[in-house]
Amino acid sequence: MLLGKSNTSKVIVLPNGTIRKTIDFTKPTAIKLNNILKSIYDKLHEYLEDIPPLIYHEARVLNHLSEYDIAPKVINLNFDSITMTNVGAHVTKITKFEDLPNRVNYIIKVLGEAKVNHNDLRDSFQNYTCLYGKLYLIDFQMADIGSNEISSIMKIKLKPRSWDDEKDLGWLLEQF
16 A cells, blocks of 8 residues: 655555565666765765665664664665555544644654754654654665764755754644
8 A cells, every 4th residue: 555655765664564665776866865875874884785775774863873773664675665654644633642732842853962963854844743643754865873964964855945854853742
């Protein structure tokens, strides 16, 4: 079942309930993002053979956050996809939450402690999901861990609208 689609990927729910995010490496944005990440990981001498940097990077960030309950857990990597645990459906204005303000504050605290900047939350619902009343973050392709190297390059090359995770999580609170 198709769960979502973006300009770089498609997300489906597999029969066992897990999520598979498949990257379309023919899309210009995916190619550009993969090349940016490749240049960064080449400098760091950190990569996996047969796994493109775009997939490796998102898995690396998710694994870094795996001890916290704010994002999907990685199950498997492939040459064009990442399989993860299911953290629910996209948030909408009618989503019912359990104590959203405390959850948002917890996520902000976790991102700070883990030194992760998501860098793609923006003032929309697209990278938030909800499972059993609990808020989660998804789509960590443009995230930074411990530095701003990726976001500083992305700002120049992709020019996204917002790079303030705390402000954007605050925006979510204003919607409910």
